[in-house]
Amino acid sequence: MREFTRPNIVVSKCLGFAACRWNAEIIQADNIKKLEPYVNFIPVCPEVEIGLGIPRDPIQIVSMNGEEKLIQPASGNDLTEKMIKFTDLFLSSLDEIDGFILKSRSPSCGINDVKIYPSLETTDPISSNNSGFFGRRVLEIFPDLAINDECQLKDSKIRQDFLKKLFTRACFREGQKVNKIEDFVKRNFKNL
Numbered sequence: 335m336r337e338f339t340r341p342n343i344v345v346s347k348c349l350g351f352a353a354c355r356w357n358a359e360i361i362q363a364d365n366i367k368k369l370e371p372y373v374n375f376i377p378v379c380p381e382v383e384i385g386l387g388i389p390r391d392p393i394q395i396v397s398m399n400g401e402e403k404l405i406q407p408a409s410g411n412d413l414t415e416k417m418i419k420f421t422d423l424f425l426s427s428l429d430e431i432d433g434f435i436l437k438s439r440s441p442s443c444g445i446n447d448v449k450i451y452p453s454l455e456t457t458d459p460i461s462s463n464n465s466g467f468f469g470r471r472v473l474e475i476f477p478d479l480a481i482n483d484e485c486q487l488k489d490s491k492i493r494q495d496f497l498k499k500l501f502t503r504a505c506f507r508e509g510q511k512v513n514k515i516e517d518f519v520k521r522n523f524k525n526l
């Protein structure tokens with residue numbers, strides 16, 4: 335049987351890898367776990383990495399004087415700088431990454447459905463289709479990689495596109511290490 339290069343994927347840790355959500359829960363994500371025999375997962379929880387405990391008071395994105403801030407309303411703590419610093423450090427440390435599976439709706443990990451609030455006192459968001467602080471940098475730095483959230487991957491078409499992109503990317507990444515095209519073909523298409 336043909337052997338595929340194992341893609342390297344960064345994944346939000348709460349998606350089946352650790353009970354690290356703000357309420358100390360874990361999200362059972364069977365469709366992600368099913369990939370485990372075929373890929374290398376790199377789980378990360380940005381909120382824990384910046385020093386927030388488990389459980390913790392939730393955080394949210396608040397628009398203040400035209401700037402988006404990452405705030406923990408219960409404590410009033412502004413976590414914006416800490417999150418930006420961690421995100422840039424972590425993403426710049428990654429080597430040979432092929433994709434990301436991130437948690438939807440999270441003010442940290444979300445990629446397209448995150449709420450922004452106009453003030454700490456308001457419960458009605460001003461918009462609901464934004465990315466979180468970590469997810470946004472992922473999209474900016476790695477625009478060509480396979481990037482989706484766990485909700486998007488429930489759609490079979492999106493899941494297929496994600497997997498195609500992921501394995502193609504891993505295959506070509508591996509191919510760049512091989513000097514001769516014959517070696518590349520031999521390694522990736524053994525049974526042809």
Ligand code: SF4
Pocket residue numbers: 346347348349354355356378379380381382437440442443
């Ligand atoms: S969504 Fe991201 S920051 Fe929030 S618990 Fe999951 S991994 Fe941690």
